[in-house]
Amino acid sequence: KAKVGEDGHAQPKKSEDEEEEAVKPKSGTSRGRRASKTSGALSKAGATAKKEDEEKAEKEGSPDDAEMHDEQSKAATGEEDLMQEVNGVLERGHIYFFYRPKIDVGPEDEVQDLDDVSKFHILLLPRESETSSNKQRFRLFTIGKKRLPDRAKGGREVFWASMQKFGDDFTEFKAAEAMGPRDYETKTKGKRHNEPARVAGRGQYALFSPKPDTPSQRATHLLYFLTHPSPEEIGEVQEELSIYASGSFIIQIKNPKASNPPQAGLRPDKKAEYGEEVIEEKFGGDAEVGTGRRFIAPNPASMLDFEGTEMLMIPEKHEVDEIMTDEKTEQEIEKEVTEEAHYLSPKDVLKELRLNEKTFPVTALEGDWL
Numbered sequence: 379k380a381k382v383g384e385d386g387h388a389q390p391k392k393s394e395d396e397e398e399e400a401v402k403p404k405s406g407t408s409r410g411r412r413a414s415k416t417s418g419a420l421s422k423a424g425a426t427a428k429k430e431d432e433e434k435a436e437k438e439g440s441p442d443d444a445e446m447h448d449e450q451s452k453a454a455t456g457e458e459d460l461m462q463e464v465n466g467v468l469e470r471g472h473i474y475f476f477y478r479p480k481i482d483v484g485p486e487d488e489v490q491d492l493d494d495v496s497k498f499h500i501l502l503l504p505r506e507s508e509t510s511s512n513k514q515r516f517r518l519f520t521i522g523k524k525r526l527p528d529r530a531k532g533g534r535e536v537f538w539a540s541m542q543k544f545g546d547d548f549t550e551f552k553a554a555e556a557m558g559p560r561d562y563e564t565k566t567k568g569k570r571h572n573e574p575a576r577v578a579g580r581g582q583y584a585l586f587s588p589k590p591d592t593p594s595q596r597a598t599h600l601l602y603f604l605t606h607p608s609p610e611e612i613g614e615v616q617e618e619l620s621i622y623a624s625g626s627f628i629i630q631i632k633n634p635k636a637s638n639p640p641q642a643g644l645r646p647d648k649k650a651e652y653g654e655e656v657i658e659e660k661f662g663g664d665a666e667v668g669t670g671r672r673f674i675a676p677n678p679a680s681m682l683d684f685e686g687t688e689m690l691m692i693p694e695k696h697e698v699d700e701i702m703t704d705e706k707t708e709q710e711i712e713k714e715v716t717e718e719a720h721y722l723s724p725k726d727v728l729k730e731l732r733l734n735e736k737t738f739p740v741t742a743l744e745g746d747w748l
Contacts, residue, residue, distance in 0.1 A: 649688065
């Protein structure tokens with residue numbers, strides 16, 4: 379067919395020789411001409427292949443879409459974040475220490491010492507980024523020995539801890555209910571009463587992971603700095619619970635595929651469920667068949683966000699400033715700790731946790747058993 383030119387008139391069809399001459403460059407080597415011809419052939423072939431791929435993708439779904447869906451699924455479940463390790467400060471926030479009296483220890487029969495304590499808890503409220511929502515995340519751990527491992531005894535005291543509850547909204551935790559009094563009936567002893575938990579300490583914390591020389595030397599430290607009580611007001615409660623003005627622990631989380639020592643750890647149905655990909659990537663596989671590690675450093679901090687996470691706490695003798703090599707962060711924490719200790723009263727600490735003084739007296743926070 380004749381082509382229509384710019385002037386609107388039909389143009390005669392060129393011969394093949396004329397068309398070839400038209401596409402030849404006015405100057406250049408024969409190599410350039412061959413490249414031009416080859417490029418045109420490849421463009422034509424590429425266009426045909428692209429059209430075929432598009433038609434196939436419409437019918438079957440493209441590999442790129444499948445890969446993107448897989449990445450979105452990982453992001454939705456948090457698996458992708460779990461694979462990203464961080465050097466330095468993993469997380470900062472506020473830390474609270476609680477103890478709960480044994481059953482039937484009440485106002486008339488106040489706690490006298492550690493023998494009257496049934497549970498000891500650590501509550502972490504991570505600091506939120508400026509871009510995050512107004513909701514406050516939280517983690518609640520229970521320490522197996524009803525106190526912190528004592529740094530004066532060094533690494534000889536290694537305590538088990540387990541994640542009891544975590545979430546993205548502290549208001550849903552309902553601290554007043556979770557930490558409040560409990561009354562229930564038993565067949566053998568009738569009505570039983572459990573006093574509410576007591577706040578025994580409040581401060582700031584940081585999860586810190588220095589850059590290791592080798593992957594096997596990776597360690598995560600939990601460091602804390604008390605605001606309440608102040609170093610001068612630390613009393614018998616804090617001393618028996620091994621709560622110092624500041625402290626540091628190496629923390630390690632347990633491979634849920636690994637067996638527990640006798641009389642330690644959670645039942646199999648209560649252990650964390652990380653998923654096979656995380657077990658393989660982070661722990662190296664199933665520890666019971668010899669391919670995986672029994673314990674690893676929790677890095678990133680989101681590795682702690684699984685109910686049933688089992689954790690070892692190993693106290694460190696070193697001073698906190700010897701471990702926290704990020705001087706800027708350490709200075710920021712020390713400044714904020716000093717300010718909060720000054721302008722926050724024990725009653726303000728209860729308000730932070732949405733607890734009322736009538737049900738949760740501040741006595742223990744001031745150093746005395748209750």
